[in-house]
Amino acid sequence: MSASPILITGGAQRLGRHCAERLRDDGHPVIISYRREREELEALRGRGIVTLPADFSSEAGILDFLERLRAETSSLRAIVHNASDWAPDSRGDDAGANFERLFRVHMLAPYLINLHGRELLEACSEPQRDIVHLTDYVVQKGSRKHAAYAATKAGLDNLTLSFAAMFAPSIQVNAIAPAMIMLNQGDDEAYAEKARAKSAMEMIPGPGVIYQSLRYLLDNRFVTGITLPVDGGRHLR
Incomplete structure (x- = not known):
């Protein structure tokens, strides 16, 4: 437990929301960013999670978010970069x-x-401070339909190494690279069966495995500059 909040970007749904709720259950103050208003936010606010709107699609939007974040808190225990956009490639203009x-x-x-x-992380009085990047299994193999997504997630994976070296020893910087963790609304059983077959573990585990991985990084004082694969052994297929 820490008096300084943990920031999760893109924390209104799916993996980000699950981790925000679990951290709050464990007694941590939590701040999330979100792109647009949605019903789930009221439930998160009701649990004491601070919600800040953010537009990361422009530099001005990023800097505006940072200004409001500094107005909200004077310190952070950790930053979890979960905000993402699984957008397919465009072949048009x-x-x-x-x-x-x-x-x-x-x-x-x-x-x-x-x-x-x-500065917010270094202002935390806890002995450990963390940055965690959520990347993707696709970084290892590329993608036929999501090349831009894969390339920019690969860039985020590389930033893990740079920031780990830059911020050591006071701040640990690591990454988590998930594969298929949970289904989307509307995915049918045929799709689920194909998804399960892609990993050696033959399962779709749900978001709990990401929280377990995040907790490992937040609780271990001697790990930095690594990417932790959470993919069910896809490389064995």
Whole structure:
């Protein structure tokens, strides 16, 4: 437990929401960013989680979020970069704009938040302070339909190494690389069966495994600069 809050970007749904709720259950103050208003936010606010709107698709939006974050808290225990956009490639006139948007969400936002958030992390009185990047299994193999997504997530994975070296020893910087963790609403059993077959563990585990991985990083004082794969052994297939 820490008096300084843990920031989770993109924390209104799916993996981010699960981790925010579990951290709050464990007694940690939590701040999340969110892109648009949704019903789930009221439930999170009811649990004492602070919610800050954020537009990471532009540098101005990122800097505006940082200003409001500093107004909300004078310190942070950890930053978890979960905000993401699983957008397919565009083959039209907007292909460049699509790539630039994913670059800003997956790379520029974490880059600027890490740089500007360093003072907030170092102001935390706890002996351990963390930054965790949520990357993706696809970084290892690329993607036929999500090349821009895969490339910008690979850039985030590389930023893990740079910031780990830059911020050591006071701040630990690591990454978690999930594969198929949970289904989307509307996915049918045929899709689920194909998804399960991609990993050696032959399962879709649910978001709890990401929280377990996050807790490991938040609780271990001697780990930095690593990417922790949470993919059910896909490389064995």
